[in-house]
Amino acid sequence: MRTGKILVPNGGWFNIIIIIILSLMVIAVVAIALIFRHLIYIKKIKPSKLSRWFYSDDKYFMGYWEKTLEKGKLKYIIKEIVFMCVLLCILSLTQFSMYGNQQILILLFDLVVGALFGFISSQIGWSNCQNRYRKLKEKSNVESDNINNDSNA
Numbered sequence: 001m002r003t004g005k006i007l008v009p010n011g012g013w014f015n016i017i018i019i020i021i022l023s024l025m026v027i028a029v030v031a032i033a034l035i036f037r038h039l040i041y042i043k044k045i046k047p048s049k050l051s052r053w054f055y056s057d058d059k060y061f062m063g064y065w066e067k068t069l070e071k072g073k074l075k076y077i078i079k080e081i082v083f084m085c086v087l088l089c090i091l092s093l094t095q096f097s098m099y100g101n102q103q104i105l106i107l108l109f110d111l112v113v114g115a116l117f118g119f120i121s122s123q124i125g126w127s128n129c130q131n132r133y134r135k136l137k138e139k140s141n142v143e144s145d146n147i148n149n150d151s152n153a
Contacts, residue, residue: 077119080119080121
């Protein structure tokens with residue numbers, strides 16, 4: 001007779017397997033990003049839609065960041081917070097069978113921690129992207145000045 005509980009094995013091996021699978025997925029994404037970055041850098045491949053999932057070249061990044069700047073910092077922060085909250089809630093779903101009645105408290109905790117991590121990561125991400133954008137903008141200005149000086153000479 002079913003009582004409405006989720007039929008997930010309790011704790012132990014199941015949770016370890018889930019954590020291992022998620023860890024391997026994260027490692028794979030990081031490795032693929034580094035491989036694409038290297039292959040594009042040494043000009044073995046050209047940037048494509050597939051490679052842009054894992055690595056953004058400078059030209060694509062400039063366009064993306066200009067659109068993000070138009071939308072504003074607040075929207076960027078909210079997007080990061082929502083992403084982190086959803087990610088932590090999905091990760092905690094594997095723990096539901098272990099904690100029974102405390103599921104709501106776990107979700108609330110995940111939302112608070114997700115909001116905190118999302119805010120922190122959005123501040124770090126915004127700063128990193130702003131620095132990269134500023135450097136690329138300066139580099140393009142210097143190159144355009146050099147082209148103008150060469151054509152005038």
